[in-house]
Each structure stands twice: as C-alpha cells, then as structure tokens.
Amino acid sequence: MPNVLVIAELFEGKVRKGSLSAITFAREAAAIVGGGFDLLVLGPGAKAAAPSLAKYGAGKVLAGEAGEYVAEAYAPLVAKNAAGYAVVCATATAMGKDLMPRVAEHLKAGMASDVVKVANQGGLVLVRPMYAGNVLAHVKVKTPVAVVTVRQAEFEAAAETGGASPVADAAASPAEAAAARVAVAGFEKVVSARPELTDARVIVSGGRGLKSGDNFKIIEQLADLLHGAVGATRAAVDAGFVPNDLQVGQTGKIVAPQLYIAVGLSGALQHLAGMKGSKVIVAINKDPEAPIFTVADYGLVADLFQAVPALVTELKKVVA
Numbered sequence: 001m002p003n004v005l006v007i008a009e010l011f012e013g014k015v016r017k018g019s020l021s022a023i024t025f026a027r028e029a030a031a032i033v034g035g036g037f038d039l040l041v042l043g044p045g046a047k048a049a050a051p052s053l054a055k056y057g058a059g060k061v062l063a064g065e066a067g068e069y070v071a072e073a074y075a076p077l078v079a080k081n082a083a084g085y086a087v088v089c090a091t092a093t094a095m096g097k098d099l100m101p102r103v104a105e106h107l108k109a110g111m112a113s114d115v116v117k118v119a120n121q122g123g124l125v126l127v128r129p130m131y132a133g134n135v136l137a138h139v140k141v142k143t144p145v146a147v148v149t150v151r152q153a154e155f156e157a158a159a160e161t162g163g164a165s166p167v168a169d170a171a172a173s174p175a176e177a178a179a180a181r182v183a184v185a186g187f188e189k190v191v192s193a194r195p196e197l198t199d200a201r202v203i204v205s206g207g208r209g210l211k212s213g214d215n216f217k218i219i220e221q222l223a224d225l226l227h228g229a230v231g232a233t234r235a236a237v238d239a240g241f242v243p244n245d246l247q248v249g250q251t252g253k254i255v256a257p258q259l260y261i262a263v264g265l266s267g268a269l270q271h272l273a274g275m276k277g278s279k280v281i282v283a284i285n286k287d288p289e290a291p292i293f294t295v296a297d298y299g300l301v302a303d304l305f306q307a308v309p310a311l312v313t314e315l316k317k318v319v320a
C-alpha cells in the first residue's frame with residue numbers, strides 16, 4: 001500500500017512546530033494515494049523526541065540518533081529510510097529546502113517544492129505557487145516516489161489524535177565521502193523574547209519608510225503590546241535596518257499570521273508573496289497608491305511616525 005513519509009525537524013532536541021504542518025499535508029496526501037503515513041526524525045535527541053511524535057496518528061515513528069544537521073550526511077539516511085514510500089515530505093524550512101532536493105537525487109525522484117495544496121485528479125496532484133504567487137501550478141510527479149516540501153503557512157498544524165504510534169529505530173546508512181568533508185563549525189542562535197515569525201499570531205512589519213534601524217523601535221513597541229513578532233521587507237534588510245532573519249517575503253520567510261500589520265512598506269511583489277495569506281492585513285502608508293493597499297483588509301493613509309505612536313498610546317490604555 002502506498003504510504004507517505006514525513007521528515008520531522010528537531011531544534012535543541014524538540015520537534016519544530018512547522019513539522020506539524022507537514023503531518024497535515026501527509027494526512028491529506030495519504031488519503032489520495034490510498035495509504036497511511038509514517039514519521040522519521042533524525043538528529044541529536046531524536047529517540048527522546050520520538051514519543052512526542054507518536055501522538056499524531058502515524059503508522060510508526062522511526063528515530064535515528066545523528067550528529068548536528070549536515071545535508072551531506074542526512075540525505076543518504078533519509079533516502080535509506082524512504083525506500084518503498086510513495087511520497088517523502090518535509091516542511092519548506094531552511095533545512096527542508098536544503099535537504100529534500102538531495103534526497104530526491106538519491107532516490108532518482110521527481111520533486112515539487114513549496115506545495116500549498118493537494119488535489120485528487122486521478123491521482124495525487126501537488127499545487128505550488130509560481131511567479132511570486134501570481135500563478136498556481138498543478139503538478140503530477142511521474143516517478144514512483146515523489147519528494148515534496150510543504151509551505152508551513154498553508155497547512156494547519158496537525159492536532160494530536162490521542163493514540164500512540166509504535167517507535168522503531170531508523171535504518172542506518174553507510175557514510176558517504178561527501179559527509180566526511182563537511183562539519184558544523186558553530187551555530188549562532190538568535191535570542192529574542194518575541195515569537196518566531198513563522199509561529200507568530202501577530203506580526204508587525206516595517207519597510208524603507210521607517211528610514212533607519214533606530215526607527216524600528218516604533219514598530220517594536222506595537223509588536224510587544226500585541227505579543228507579536230517583528231518583520232521587515234527585503235529592502236529594509238538590504239539597507240541594514242534589521243538582520244535578515246526578520247525578512248518576510250519570497251526570498252525570506254513565508255508567514256500567515258492571524259494579524260499582519262504592514263508599516264511604511266510599499267508592498268513589492270516579493271514581499272506580498274510572503275504574507276498575503278495572512279488572515280487580516282492592516283496597512284499604514286502615507287502613499288495612497290502603494291500596492292500594499294490592494295491586499296489590505298484595513299488601510300490607513302497616514303504618516304507612520306504619527307499614526308503608530310498614536311496607536312501605541314491608545315493600546316496602552318486598553319492593556320494597562
């Protein structure tokens with residue numbers, strides 16, 4: 001029976017929330033191909049993390065202890081464990097985007113990246129955006145196995161089913177020469193009291209209209225009052241206003257929060273591609289012709305340096 005294999009991602013020994021979106025995709029894809037789904041987790045602490053994955057209705061959870069993520073070492077491991085599956089998927093995170101094309105090469109499989117929807121059209125059809133999200137391509141993978149990365153923002157995080165899947169050891173794979181030539185030199189963790197962009201329910205993003213990095217404090221105040229995250233456009237990142245881990249857009253992070261507040265940003269296509277799936281979009285810009293207003297649910301044509309501090313003042317009265 002055709003089955004789906006989900007590659008779960010670990011960070012500091014815990015399963016990343018984004019992997020739950022890949023489980024939702026797997027449930028939908030499995031219903032079309034006529035099978036179930038299993039989970040594979042690799043990395044330091046994988047066996048300790050496996051029981052937390054056993055609650056989502058998988059046929060089984062495969063766990064394998066491994067070193068810190070290096071694509072050259074993980075790809076053959078995933079390919080070894082993926083034998084016999086119809087679909088192998090992971091979330092389109094930095095790791096997923098790096099790992100899965102290599103897995104596809106090992107499996108000699110076709111691949112669909114950044115999938116946002118599945119459909120049943122005489123078989124599994126994978127829907128993925130093209131041209132900054134202006135076109136949706138419907139893709140059928142013709143090889144016996146399909147390798148997929150899933151856009152986290154488009155699939156709800158899977159809920160626990162109440163069951164307990166069996167946990168087994170992942171199959172080992174012989175070391176490859178390429179892995180011996182690559183090592184993790186270090187990891188620089190970004191420490192913030194705010195939620196991660198991809199997990200936040202509220203995001204306040206700024207663009208070049210803020211004029212400097214110091215002025216991002218204006219939107220940081222608003223984000224903190226709303227218990228949200230701070231984002232930025234590529235232009236603001238390129239200008240050095242904020243670090244690139246805050247970038248939202250086609251070449252940054254794809255987000256879909258409950259509330260997205262766009263401050264002083266025009267709404268370039270590559271930025272819109274990363275946030276237009278947000279449930280409610282609020283735009284503040286002094287240019288009434290700014291493209292951001294075409295996707296905004298609520299728009300305020302005003303000087304952000306007056307409007308945002310006024311909004312912060314009013315919010316403080318409510319949350320005080």
